[in-house]
Amino acid sequence: MRADPVALVVGAGALAGWLAPAAAAVAPPVAALFHLPLRLPTGRGIALTFDDGPHPEGTPAVLEALDRAGASATFFLVGEQVERRAALVAEIAAAGHEVGVHGYRHTLLVRRRPGAVRDDLSRATAVIEDATGRPALSYRPPYGVFSLAALRIVRERFSPLLWSRWGRDWERQATPASIAALAARDLGPGDVVLLHDADYYSAEGSWRRTVEALPAVLDAALATGEPLVTPSEST
Numbered sequence: 001m002r003a004d005p006v007a008l009v010v011g012a013g014a015l016a017g018w019l020a021p022a023a024a025a026v027a028p029p030v031a032a033l034f035h036l037p038l039r040l041p042t043g044r045g046i047a048l049t050f051d052d053g054p055h056p057e058g059t060p061a062v063l064e065a066l067d068r069a070g071a072s073a074t075f076f077l078v079g080e081q082v083e084r085r086a087a088l089v090a091e092i093a094a095a096g097h098e099v100g101v102h103g104y105r106h107t108l109l110v111r112r113r114p115g116a117v118r119d120d121l122s123r124a125t126a127v128i129e130d131a132t133g134r135p136a137l138s139y140r141p142p143y144g145v146f147s148l149a150a151l152r153i154v155r156e157r158f159s160p161l162l163w164s165r166w167g168r169d170w171e172r173q174a175t176p177a178s179i180a181a182l183a184a185r186d187l188g189p190g191d192v193v194l195l196h197d198a199d200y201y202s203a204e205g206s207w208r209r210t211v212e213a214l215p216a217v218l219d220a221a222l223a224t225g226e227p228l229v230t231p232s233e234s235t
Contacts (some may be wrong), residue, residue, distance in 0.1 A: 021151050022110055025144030025162045034151065038164045043190040045229035046221045048073040049163065051102055051140065054081055054088040055198035058207030062197040063095055065211065069218045071228040073097050076140040079104030079124035081200065082131055089131035098230035100138035101125055101158060106201045109141050109150040117150045121157070138231050142201075144194075161231055163194035167217070169210045170202030176212035183213070184220035192231075193217065 024031040024038075031038050040047055048066075053059045053075055066073055075092050077099060082089050093099055103109075104124035109117060121139075128136050139158035141150065146160070154160055165187060167179035183193050195217070199206045221228055 019110060020148050021146040024146065031162065034146075036146070036151070036160055036162055037192075038162050039190040039192055040229070040231065040234040042234045044226065045189065045234050046187065046224065046226045047192045047229055047231060047234065048195065048217070048221065049076060049100075049140070049161075049192060050074070050195050050197040051076045052081075052106065052196050052198040052201055053077055054085045054092065055200070055207055056085060056088070058197040058199065058211065059085075059088055059092070061207070061211040062214065063092065063097075065214045065218065066097070067095065069215075069222070069228075071218055071221075072230050072233070073228070074100055074138065074230045075197070076100040076102035076138070077124075077128055078102050078106050078198075078200070079120075079127045080106075081198065082124075082127045086127070086131040089128065090133075093132040093134065098138070098232055099128060099132050099134075099136055100140060100161070100231075101128060101136045102140055103142050106142045108143055108145055110145060110147045112147070112150065114149045114153060117147075117153050121153065125157075159231065161192065163192045165191050166194040167210065167213060169196050169213070170199075170206055172203040172206075174203070174206065174209055176209050176216075179209055179213035180216035180220070183217045187220050188224055189226050193221070 021034045024036045167183035169179045
């Protein structure tokens with residue numbers, strides 16, 4: 001039985017639409033097309049962001065480094081990890097850092113139906129806000145990848161935020177020096193830096209290299225003369 005060419009074209013078009021925003025994190029024109037911010041909206045300040053936590057060792061180590069520098073940051077948390085360590089999430093919030101949503105499970109959104117995306121967001125939001133006692137305003141998708149449907153759903157409640165600089169600290173071959181060099185390269189006003197304070201979904205022990213790189217990243221950010229801010233402070 002021969003495939004219907006019209007059906008194939010329609011199916012291909014639907015798939016292309018579903019995946020259209022997926023490359024936004026690495027393709028600025030795609031990000032611009034879908035109004036997905038890679039940078040802070042005011043173009044002032046620098047935002048340090050940490051994904052995938054909370055982690056029993058990585059998160060406290062990052063918090064300590066930030067405290068020494070007097071710096072604010074944003075932690076995009078995973079709901080299933082928050083349930084295990086709600087007290088640690090409360091510490092993040094009490095230290096004055098912003099808490100965002102990174103989903104309940106760290107799963108690609110392009111693999112999820114709209115109903116599953118809604119359920120995941122609701123579950124993640126409930127556990128995160130219960131731990132912090134305040135509303136979460138920002139959202140970053142796992143792996144930085146949106147489907148078109150997921151992006152529409154996220155925008156009903158959150159401000160999505162991707163990044164303009166990253167340390168690629170999740171990779172097995174990453175070193176503190178490589179992380180710092182990438183994260184701090186041409187750092188300037190409006191940049192959003194992506195790092196990770198946990199290794200649940202990346203190379204084992206990767207958070208240790210991030211913690212070692214963090215002082216150099218903080219020094220580079222502060223050397224710009226820009227304040228270290230959170231997304232809500234930059235709106």
